[in-house]
Amino acid sequence: MALEIRVSNTLPLISFATRQNAATSGDIEALEAEVALKADKATTISTLGLATGGGDLSADRTITVPKATGSEAVALADNTLAITPYSLSFPLALRDTRLATLEGGISWKTSVRAATIAAGTLASSFENGDVVDDVLLVTGDRILIKDQAAAAENGIYTVNASGAPTRATDADTGSELVMAGVAVRSGSVNGGTQWRQAALAPITLGTTPLTWVKHVDKNQEEAASLDDEDASYLRFANERRARNASLPKALVLILTGQSNNASWNSQISGIVSQDAYMAVGGNARQVSGTFHGSFFTSAVVHTEGFDAETPISGAITTLMGGTFSRMYGITIAVGGTTIDTESAGTIQSDLQAAAYRLCDLARAAGYDPVIAFCNHQGEADMVALNSETDYYNDGRRYYTMLQRVAAMAMERPDYVAPIVFHHPIQMYSGTDGAASRAIHNGIRRLAMDTPNAIYGGPSYHFDSNSDRTHQSSAGFRTRGEHVGYLLRRFMCESVREVPLQIVDVAWSGTTATVLFNHEVMRDTGQDWGQNLSTTKQLAGFEWDDNGTLIQITALTISGRKVVLTLASTPTGTLAQQKLRIAEQTTVSGSFPGSNNRSGSQIRVNETGRAAIYSYGDAKYGTHYRWAIPQLCSVRAAP
Amino acid sequence: MTTYAWNVPGYIQGHRFSDDPRYWTTSSGRFRDLAGYDALNNYVQLVAGTPIFETLGANSRRGLKLNQSNIYKFHSSVSWEGSFLIVARAHTGSGSLTLYPWTFGTADPPYVNGTIRLNKSGGLNTFNAATPSALMTSPLGSIANDAIVICAYSFNQADRIARRTRDGVTIDTNGPAAGTNGNHLAIGGNTAPGVVADIGGISHDYVRLGDNFGDGSLTPNTLDWLHVFEQHFWKGDVLLNNASALADFITHLKDYYGV
Numbered sequence: 001m002a003l004e005i006r007v008s009n010t011l012p013l014i015s016f017a018t019r020q021n022a023a024t025s026g027d028i029e030a031l032e033a034e035v036a037l038k039a040d041k042a043t044t045i046s047t048l049g050l051a052t053g054g055g056d057l058s059a060d061r062t063i064t065v066p067k068a069t070g071s072e073a074v075a076l077a078d079n080t081l082a083i084t085p086y087s088l089s090f091p092l093a094l095r096d097t098r099l100a101t102l103e104g105g106i107s108w109k110t111s112v113r114a115a116t117i118a119a120g121t122l123a124s125s126f127e128n129g130d131v132v133d134d135v136l137l138v139t140g141d142r143i144l145i146k147d148q149a150a151a152a153e154n155g156i157y158t159v160n161a162s163g164a165p166t167r168a169t170d171a172d173t174g175s176e177l178v179m180a181g182v183a184v185r186s187g188s189v190n191g192g193t194q195w196r197q198a199a200l201a202p203i204t205l206g207t208t209p210l211t212w213v214k215h216v217d218k219n220q221e222e223a224a225s226l227d228d229e230d231a232s233y234l235r236f237a238n239e240r241r242a243r244n245a246s247l248p249k250a251l252v253l254i255l256t257g258q259s260n261n262a263s264w265n266s267q268i269s270g271i272v273s274q275d276a277y278m279a280v281g282g283n284a285r286q287v288s289g290t291f292h293g294s295f296f297t298s299a300v301v302h303t304e305g306f307d308a309e310t311p312i313s314g315a316i317t318t319l320m321g322g323t324f325s326r327m328y329g330i331t332i333a334v335g336g337t338t339i340d341t342e343s344a345g346t347i348q349s350d351l352q353a354a355a356y357r358l359c360d361l362a363r364a365a366g367y368d369p370v371i372a373f374c375n376h377q378g379e380a381d382m383v384a385l386n387s388e389t390d391y392y393n394d395g396r397r398y399y400t401m402l403q404r405v406a407a408m409a410m411e412r413p414d415y416v417a418p419i420v421f422h423h424p425i426q427m428y429s430g431t432d433g434a435a436s437r438a439i440h441n442g443i444r445r446l447a448m449d450t451p452n453a454i455y456g457g458p459s460y461h462f463d464s465n466s467d468r469t470h471q472s473s474a475g476f477r478t479r480g481e482h483v484g485y486l487l488r489r490f491m492c493e494s495v496r497e498v499p500l501q502i503v504d505v506a507w508s509g510t511t512a513t514v515l516f517n518h519e520v521m522r523d524t525g526q527d528w529g530q531n532l533s534t535t536k537q538l539a540g541f542e543w544d545d546n547g548t549l550i551q552i553t554a555l556t557i558s559g560r561k562v563v564l565t566l567a568s569t570p571t572g573t574l575a576q577q578k579l580r581i582a583e584q585t586t587v588s589g590s591f592p593g594s595n596n597r598s599g600s601q602i603r604v605n606e607t608g609r610a611a612i613y614s615y616g617d618a619k620y621g622t623h624y625r626w627a628i629p630q631l632c633s634v635r636a637a638p
Numbered sequence: 639m640t641t642y643a644w645n646v647p648g649y650i651q652g653h654r655f656s657d658d659p660r661y662w663t664t665s666s667g668r669f670r671d672l673a674g675y676d677a678l679n680n681y682v683q684l685v686a687g688t689p690i691f692e693t694l695g696a697n698s699r700r701g702l703k704l705n706q707s708n709i710y711k712f713h714s715s716v717s718w719e720g721s722f723l724i725v726a727r728a729h730t731g732s733g734s735l736t737l738y739p740w741t742f743g744t745a746d747p748p749y750v751n752g753t754i755r756l757n758k759s760g761g762l763n764t765f766n767a768a769t770p771s772a773l774m775t776s777p778l779g780s781i782a783n784d785a786i787v788i789c790a791y792s793f794n795q796a797d798r799i800a801r802r803t804r805d806g807v808t809i810d811t812n813g814p815a816a817g818t819n820g821n822h823l824a825i826g827g828n829t830a831p832g833v834v835a836d837i838g839g840i841s842h843d844y845v846r847l848g849d850n851f852g853d854g855s856l857t858p859n860t861l862d863w864l865h866v867f868e869q870h871f872w873k874g875d876v877l878l879n880n881a882s883a884l885a886d887f888i889t890h891l892k893d894y895y896g897v
Binding site: 111183185186187188191192228229232233236237348349350352353356360400401403404407408409411413414 | 639640642644645648649650651672673674675677678679680696697698713714715716717718719720795873874892893896
């Protein structure tokens with residue numbers, strides 16, 4: 001009988017088939033060895049990733065992880081090598097080099113005129129008269145030689161009259177060539193490129209091969225230039241906007257138009273302002289010429305009787321203080337000219353002279369200049385019977401030009417200079433005042449359409465002894481106060497004062513209800529706005545029934561409404577009914593004069609502003625808002 | 639750091655004559671004002687014809703060909719005094735001639751206005767500036783055909799001197815003559831005060847650009863023309879008061895155009 005104990009199908013552990021006797025110790029050791037071997041062979045060590053050398057335990061095994069050298073780490077090509085701190089230092093160093101490059105770590109040299117595109121003979125290929133990259137070399141040119149067969153010859157050189165070029169003094173040592181960079185100004189191939197010397201330190205000049213690599217190509221330089229340009233412009237724009245922001249403000253007030261250039265030395269009150277200056281020279285613009293070079297190089301303190309102080313005197317009194325610590329004033333005006341003539345010739349030059357120079361004076365005195373205009377104009381255009389359209393179109397160009405000159409003088413592209421629009425009250429000849437009305441309408445439209453315009457309405461400030469075209473000194477002063485008040489309200493208080501105007505007329509039978517934009521009252525205490533030559537008017541109102549005036553017999557006022565009573569019921573159609581206020585008489589050929597006082601007794605029901613200057617005449621004592629001249633269509637009352 | 643036009647103090651107007659949308663708007667026919675005053679109409683406006691843009695120079699820059707076939711206008715910012723710089727390239731045929739690419743005003747003939755003229759004489763070209771009454775003497779350098787040049791000028795009412803330079807370093811002057819009220823060769827006439835540009839506010843309120851013969855004709859001239867690349871204007875006299883900054887700007891332009 002055989003007894004066999006098997007551990008596996010292949011190897012009997014103990015075989016008793018042929019032995020009659022028990023196993024020996026040697027048999028047991030052999031068996032143990034076999035078991036152990038079997039176990040060793042059944043157990044393995046696996047290697048994963050970069051490791052190699054695994055296997056079963058039947059033999060000695062060595063596990064190996066291969067590591068990259070520095071160059072292999074920089075090459076970034078092998079996926080079977082491990083990075084150690086030492087090998088990592090090589091790509092890190094390269095990264096730092098590149099970052100230093102981006103951060104401007106390159107040692108930039110003065111640009112060169114040309115760069116080689118092929119090797120040449122150093123002794124003879126780069127002389128005065130030779131051509132490199134289509135650039136004809138001249139003595140003294142800086143050039144980049146980068147393509148020599150003997151790379152140690154490469155570098156930045158200065159062209160000589162003959163013979164070999166000389167290494168440029170900023171690139172004639174090894175240390176100067178470390179991380180050297182240079183831009184190329186000209187050349188068909190290399191013009192506009194930038195190059196960087198790539199050999200690392202230490203460099204032994206004449207021995208170390210110098211390699212020049214293209215740092216920026218032409219197209220890249222274009223983009224970089226634009227980025228640099230954009231950044232530079234942004235800085236400029238921001239700096240310009242913030243410039244002088246902390247400085248005290250000086251108002252530069254420029255009066256243009258007509259009736260601004262009178263000199264009334266002996267009639268001006270003795271008011272001296274230490275903070276207001278009049279520009280020296282040329283306060284009355286010459287029609288045939290312009291200001292000459294000595295004008296506006298200085299300004300003097302405004303004093304009584306200053307030549308052509310005109311409305312600026314009045315403006316000073318109401319503008320000083322508050323926002324403005326100082327004022328510079330000038331008039332650029334000439335009488336008797338239409339807006340077309342006023343704006344022709346050298347007006348733009350005159351305005352540039354005045355605006356640029358006065359702003360310079362303000363800055364030199366430590367102020368930040370701010371420009372505003374007042375324009376008093378219209379009489380000549382009325383007399384010339386110019387159309388509303390022509391006046392408006394000419395006016396748009398003219399006033400845009402004023403604001404452009406102001407913005408450039410102040411160096412503030414976003415600045416829109418305020419302009420006060422002012423015009424005479426009177427109407428000129430015409431069968432029905434149409435020409436004058438056209439100019440009034442043109443001025444009102446310009447005041448609506450011009451940015452930052454302030455419609456000051458007509459000037460009522462004519463004394464009874466004037467012919468209403470040429471004001472007295474007091475009238476000029478009073479008008480100036482009004483201008484200054486309007487500008488102060490707008491520029492310092494952000495309030496655009498609105499003149500008194502009719503907004504609606506409703507008619508039924510012998511009753512007309514007139515609605516104004518402010519609460520109104522009738523003021524008979526002043527001597528202007530009265531005594532229209534027609535007998536049909538009342539307080540400056542006239543009712544026109546198809547060309548025939550119907551007398552207004554009475555009026556009552558309640559808040560913003562004025563109710564007029566007509567002497568008889570008009571016979572024309574609704575469309576033929578017109579209400580006029582503050583306009584000239586319908587008598588043809590009527591000119592302004594002492595017997596014609598266009599205007600209205602209707603004014604805003606308010607306290608008014610006391611005049612600052614004392615003229616000894618009550619009519620100048622207070623400023624009011626009087627009704628502007630209007631010709632109104634009528635609607636049927638409900 | 640690069641010095642651009644706006645880094646020279648007093649910058650108030652400037653245009654680059656490239657068809658890059660950054661500078662040129664086809665729909666409106668305008669070159670925008672680099673100084674920022676476009677909202678106040680400080681742009682260059684195409685008036686007639688079609689723009690001709692070409693790539694020129696060592697650094698392949700875009701420029702506008704003015705051969706009489708395309709005419710522009712813009713408002714002047716230096717009518718009384720000021721400084722201006724042009725980057726241009728002349729091409730003239732044989733013989734002597736004078737073109738008036740920049741005419742500061744609309745009066746005829748062109749030379750009664752302030753102008754920047756292209757003169758051909760003795761085989762060489764010059765870009766010379768003139769007031770309505772006086773041409774600057776000793777023209778600003780002579781240039782060969784098809785070379786991009788940079789020329790800067792100034793007219794100063796304070797010292798009544800006209801200045802010009804090609805590099806911001808060497809600055810030529812003209813005048814003054816005797817007299818204190820603008821009676822001056824460079825700027826004014828003998829009796830009348832002088833101006834740079836006889837420009838008003840309405841009908842004469844702009845500079846003509848490209849009307850080389852001053853006749854408004856759009857017939858292309860096949861013999862004589864110029865290219866313009868940039869123009870810039872400053873208040874005051876930068877050639878006198880800011881020459882260093884101007885020189886840096888000109889250096890930048892030279893690098894940019896490969897001059």
